[in-house]
Amino acid sequence: MTAKRILIVALKHFSAKGYDGTSLAEIAGDVGIKKPSIYAHYKSKHDLFLAVVEEVAEDYRNYRQQVLLDTKTMNFEQRLYCIFESMIIYFLQDRSKMAFWVRVWMFPPVELRDTILMPWKNLNTVFVSIIENIFQEGIAKGEVRDGNARDMANTYLCLLDGIITRVILTDDDHYINMLPQVWQCFWAGAKA
């Protein structure tokens, strides 16, 4: 199906050069068709971009849900680390997808900002709550030190974002290799 091929190529271009930096002619050329043919599948550039966003968001939702399900029986540290690692691996396995993802959420095209950001904020709020609950259970069972579960969840997610941020800026596997050490620092703390 041509529509799908356009979608895949569009993702690659949008992730590398952004919405404004990508032309439909480039996408068409890469697909092997001419520019006007795109309009047989998507009614505008906006429309194509939103389709890519939806595709990527759907994929992410499914993956995240699966990870949360697969780790359900683990103990707290194991589960938190496994979720942590899985999210990094998800983004690393397809750097185009990762770059697109981060670029869209941080710097969406102005005209589409509200359309795009609304569902994401919800997606994020849900995730904070889930992680918070895991910390809460950990505290209740004595596997996590006493403290505010929401603060811990936010720290956890900031650390996750930070690693993803730095992974985007490097081409090597430096940050995936030091994941266990970073986790160890978070888990054990810095205090003597």
Place this chain on the structure above:
Amino acid sequence: MTAKRILIVALKHFSAKGYDGTSLAEIAGDVGIKKPSIYAHYKSKHDLFLAVVEEVAEDYRNYRQQVLLDTKTMNFEQRLYCIFESMIIYFLQDRSKMAFWVRVWMFPPVELRDTILMPWKNLNTVFVSIIENIFQEGIAKGEVRDGNARDMANTYLCLLDGIITRVILTDDDHYINMLPQVWQCFWAGAKA
């Protein structure tokens, strides 16, 4: 000086809409001049953009150096937290500058990628080393738990990046308010 006014307005537009999403006509209009007048001060759009990058980088370099100097006499936790907080405050005090900064380093315009990223990588490497040294001293003096100083420095910087990332996505002061709690989580660890 008109050149300076153009620079300030350009920063605002580039940070909100990116390089490709900003036209010289918009900038000129906001400054109160016509589009061709910009060429009396900057020889191209590239040139103007690079001037903004240099301005922002210079400001950041100076600020960071000052912070490192001002905190030199503090004890380790105090100093690490103070640097941490200062960097967040720096970006919060001017959200335009923060957004521009992050956007440029994460998603520079493709044609300027190499020009822009080379000096930044160096800027970052230096910072990692400085933070690593502080952790190293902390370990030596027993104020920081025994461990790898470089890993701690990387964790520290990932957390910093993560907070900045999340601050960009929210309009309120949520993340600056919970800074002490996030720091507490990092410093004390999550382990029971």
Place this chain on the structure above:
DNA sequence: GTCTATAACAAGATAGAC
């Protein structure tokens, strides 16, 4: 230094043949 006018071009989008 700033302006008007304009060149030169690339972009998104549409019409209509096949």
Place this chain on the structure above:
DNA sequence: GTCTATCTTGTTATAGAC
């Protein structure tokens, strides 16, 4: 569904008057 041809608009950039 894909093409060629075309429209319209917006872009960077320059020429030359004031």
